[in-house]
Amino acid sequence: MAAEKMAIAKALNSSLRKALENDPKVLIMGEDVGRLGGVFRITDGLQKDFGEERVIDTPLAESGIVGTAIGLALRGYRPVAEIQFDGFVFPAYDQIVTQLAKMHMRSLGKVKLPVVIRIPYGGGIGAVEHHSESPEAQFAHVAGLKIVSPANASDAYWMLQQAIECDDPVIFFEPKARYWDKGEVDPSGIPGPLHAAKVVREGTDLTLAAYGPMVKTALQAAGAAQAEDGVSIEVIDLRSVSPIDFDSLQRSVEKTGRLVVAHEAPVHFGAGAEVAARITERCFYHLEAPVLRVGGFHSPYPPARLEEEYLPGLDRVLDSVDRALAY
Amino acid sequence: MTVESSSAARSTSRRNAGGGKQAARTSRRPKPEPSAESAAGPDMVQLLTPEGERVEHPDYSIEVSAEELRGLYRDMVLTRRFDAEATALQRQGELGLWPSCLGQEAAQIGSGRALRDTDYVFPTYREHGVAWCRGVDPTLLLGMFRGVNHGGWDPNSNNFHLYTIVIGSQTLHAAGYAMGVAKDGADMAVAAYFGDGASSQGDVAESFTFAAVYNAPVVFICQNNQWAISEPTARQTRVPLYRRAQGFGFPGVRVDGNDVLAMLAVTKAAAEHARTGQGPILIEAFTYRMGAHTTSDDPTRYRRKEELEAWEAKDPILRVRRYLDRTGGADDAFYAAIEEESDALGRRVREVIRTMPDPDGMAIFEHVYADGHSLVDEERAGYAAYLASFADHAAHEGN
Numbered sequence: 001m002a003a004e005k006m007a008i009a010k011a012l013n014s015s016l017r018k019a020l021e022n023d024p025k026v027l028i029m030g031e032d033v034g035r036l037g038g039v040f041r042i043t044d045g046l047q048k049d050f051g052e053e054r055v056i057d058t059p060l061a062e063s064g065i066v067g068t069a070i071g072l073a074l075r076g077y078r079p080v081a082e083i084q085f086d087g088f089v090f091p092a093y094d095q096i097v098t099q100l101a102k103m104h105m106r107s108l109g110k111v112k113l114p115v116v117i118r119i120p121y122g123g124g125i126g127a128v129e130h131h132s133e134s135p136e137a138q139f140a141h142v143a144g145l146k147i148v149s150p151a152n153a154s155d156a157y158w159m160l161q162q163a164i165e166c167d168d169p170v171i172f173f174e175p176k177a178r179y180w181d182k183g184e185v186d187p188s189g190i191p192g193p194l195h196a197a198k199v200v201r202e203g204t205d206l207t208l209a210a211y212g213p214m215v216k217t218a219l220q221a222a223g224a225a226q227a228e229d230g231v232s233i234e235v236i237d238l239r240s241v242s243p244i245d246f247d248s249l250q251r252s253v254e255k256t257g258r259l260v261v262a263h264e265a266p267v268h269f270g271a272g273a274e275v276a277a278r279i280t281e282r283c284f285y286h287l288e289a290p291v292l293r294v295g296g297f298h299s300p301y302p303p304a305r306l307e308e309e310y311l312p313g314l315d316r317v318l319d320s321v322d323r324a325l326a327y
Numbered sequence: 328m329t330v331e332s333s334s335a336a337r338s339t340s341r342r343n344a345g346g347g348k349q350a351a352r353t354s355r356r357p358k359p360e361p362s363a364e365s366a367a368g369p370d371m372v373q374l375l376t377p378e379g380e381r382v383e384h385p386d387y388s389i390e391v392s393a394e395e396l397r398g399l400y401r402d403m404v405l406t407r408r409f410d411a412e413a414t415a416l417q418r419q420g421e422l423g424l425w426p427s428c429l430g431q432e433a434a435q436i437g438s439g440r441a442l443r444d445t446d447y448v449f450p451t452y453r454e455h456g457v458a459w460c461r462g463v464d465p466t467l468l469l470g471m472f473r474g475v476n477h478g479g480w481d482p483n484s485n486n487f488h489l490y491t492i493v494i495g496s497q498t499l500h501a502a503g504y505a506m507g508v509a510k511d512g513a514d515m516a517v518a519a520y521f522g523d524g525a526s527s528q529g530d531v532a533e534s535f536t537f538a539a540v541y542n543a544p545v546v547f548i549c550q551n552n553q554w555a556i557s558e559p560t561a562r563q564t565r566v567p568l569y570r571r572a573q574g575f576g577f578p579g580v581r582v583d584g585n586d587v588l589a590m591l592a593v594t595k596a597a598a599e600h601a602r603t604g605q606g607p608i609l610i611e612a613f614t615y616r617m618g619a620h621t622t623s624d625d626p627t628r629y630r631r632k633e634e635l636e637a638w639e640a641k642d643p644i645l646r647v648r649r650y651l652d653r654t655g656g657a658d659d660a661f662y663a664a665i666e667e668e669s670d671a672l673g674r675r676v677r678e679v680i681r682t683m684p685d686p687d688g689m690a691i692f693e694h695v696y697a698d699g700h701s702l703v704d705e706e707r708a709g710y711a712a713y714l715a716s717f718a719d720h721a722a723h724e725g726n
Binding site for chain 1 (some may be wrong): 698
């Protein structure tokens, strides 16, 4: 299969198809994932080709979806469960935190829980309440879970397959506002490690770290800073929120001396706070400025007409860059 | 007129009016629902009375040889002995906590012995008798209550999953596992144990839904032991629990949970129902938690002595003994041998627990992930270095 330009949504669909082909134990399950192909069409056509036994429309019960996915994993299956929207994951939070994350350790390694939970997340699509949130930090705090989020089509394709192959539970956050962004996918390529960060733009004056939907914004900010102020920003796509690739961040910050972390999730107790603390510890004598964070406010995700105020757009990211450079 | 007397007067008059209306309506009303906590009734399957008499049931019959009956008796006595030892070990400070299954031996042994080795069981944290039937070494159950692990046995060795402490969560795991069994076309049933308190959990309702719509081979076994810590079953339900199944589209049956033969017969039939592709089924084992919820609980604060005494008369072990004695199914030598075996089990449990080592401190970092996690690696190394610094310091002091 030759390299092809495709949207993130299509890359995810191709990835799921490949996983279903590769391993008969892989199952897709969730609300509307079968006949409809998912509300975002990520599972489009899969039930038609792989049947109702492998692409399963579930009852509207998120705890039930994750709880039965655990049971299926115990039976030897590799379920890929879809939670329809970020804000709907909370009925399943108990099963994820108290059961899924802990069962491998509770069995002293005797049972494995290769469960992937796909969650379309983030804002910017003008949706109603509970459809635009970024709850990744609420899962990153839990040992036993792995959390990743792709930012482009190639990563969407490869990271999803790697998540499915992983013997640990993985929460796979999909940047829904970027579903239709296109990029090159080469299915014959060889992917890098699932949890490694990537330098997606090299620079020397400041490191800007982001993941998921914010990587595109970060790249735009870097372009604007270069064009308007001649500032050279290195952009790092973290790709993984648990674990976080601090080694890559450290290498970059030792070079640039400045770090800004951007995410849509609230800044308060967010992934950026963890990055700031760790990088301050690792790079204290290299830092020219405190690590700054830019992201959502400590306020419920606002109504759609206000989301541009809430989301860290290009201007707010550049403002943080300016503040970091002012030290 | 004071506020109190005014409202009292109003409530009196309303009650009078209501009473009149109700009386007029009685004839048109369906028969009132039996209360959830009402005991035996025509709907409850019983094959062995508290007095130790065999009775017949139109839907469930069972032929049990004297040898099998002695086996069930032995299982129950040994389970009770193990349970008593564990309770005592908690009192002696060897265990942090113990949830006793005293009084529920028939519900657990009857259902446990009805299952095949190839069936799969998802227990709560009180299924010591079921664990016994599955062949799980009883001393393995103690680790989590001593605080040396959170489970520790291999669920696949005996098709007996780890104890689950969060109420009702395991019923969904059972439903999912059974969905997989159905996909595999395997000849097995999946037993999901839970309690009357768990019946209020959303996860239990969701597990009923999933098992029903996918026709998964789950035998739901609800041990209604009348108390969820201090709350009676009436705080969980207005209808008898077995009738919940009807609304989900599968059968439910109430069984005398202190009758090991009824539990054996009904669970055998239920497991067969599941194995033969007829979908889920619910068994409500009507029983009684004769002990405290756990060793941290004090049931004298919420239930009366008379209630316990009434249930002691329905003791699950006593009725089998009465039947064996009446029918000459066992002799003194048998009882003496059981007593000896119980003592030996007790000695072994005490010995194992008293010599059970604490895990190595670095075990905190073991098995957090199957495929590893860089943060765990970093923290493990950091903590090891921290511990080593004391050794270095001690060595330095020594010099």
